[in-house]
Amino acid sequence: MNADSLTQLDLNKISINKVDPRLVKDIVRTMRQNMPHWLSSSDKILPELSAPSRIVFAASYDNEYLGLIAISSITSHNLHIDYLMISQPNLLLPVGKKLLYATEKYCLEAGFASLTIETISPKKNEASDEFKIFHFFEKAGYKPLVEYPQANNISVMLMHKVISLNDFTFIDLTHSISSDVPHWGLDAGFKYNARYIQSNVSNDGVKFRVQRLEMSAGIGTHLDAPSHCFENAPSVSDIPLQSLITTCRVIDVSNKAHDLYSVTPDDVLQFEAEFGRIPKSSFVIIYTGWDERWTQPEKYRNEKIFPNISVEAAEILLSRDIVGLGIDTLSPDAFGSNFPVHELILGAGKFIVENVANAHQLDPGDAYVFALPIKVADGTEAPMRLVGLKRKRILF
16 A cells, blocks of 8 residues: 555545464565564564464455554463554554554453553653554553563563453442441431332332431541632532542551551651552552441540641652542541641642541552542532452462
């Protein structure tokens, strides 16, 4: 296909089909006329590409091959993209995207949880053609996992993308709400009445048990929006889903926490020394072990004395550009203070989650969270369902 015909290419007519690996040699040879070295392969790997265990998808247009992608099984839950070859450089995006979509669809339908790919590692101010592959996969949602050196001063980057949630265990980080759960006030923070009503279809119709709820917005596992402390700041309904569904890190201080304990900067730095720097846009949970008292409201309230977070520790977390901060107590601030952590975190446009449950069940350095509050328009606080995701097993 020459350059003139490429400009008239109808992307909807590009066909993606799974092909017999034994056809790979012929497909590659037909594409090589215009294929640059960075999208090609040597003849040495063609027998490997043609292995019967290989899964190959090819892209064609008017009976002419434009590209192929070859994958293989690395583990019972991960597929690896061994090769991506495109006939011409300017087809990398349109054809590569279609091939990648077919691969991810196959991965999902076959019950695999993730895909990996090795590319040339990017370097500062590097603009060579080889790095287009890295950026192609980066834009497709693949994240750098590990980098290791090769010959000729070249480093290879292993990239990873989660395709399904089959590889995760779901952890409920939410306390159930009832009329006797601990909260700030002295009166009941939650009450409801229930009654049965008859279906209006007929007297013999189904009866519905309906409930009327009356509650404080800041009860149980709940979210504080920036507007909780700052007028005209984002409310609960303004928080984007990208901030509510994200990576999660759990800093465990339960072995040292006591009634008056305040999380220190050293706690944060020690966590990072063990698990690595807290990623940007993460939700961070402080686990003190206080949630074990939840079923004993008076002990949980403890006359409003409970472990909290120092301003200095909160400042470090904020410098990591986290999206939110959670804790398994009534508040990240000590009662009787001027609530400086609320002011700092909410003032930066982030959110706070209080009364987190079961955070110790998550992997401290590798977890995800779904933080889903009731979407209250102009809400400053809202009860929520907080769900964590923990990997069932390591990647390799």
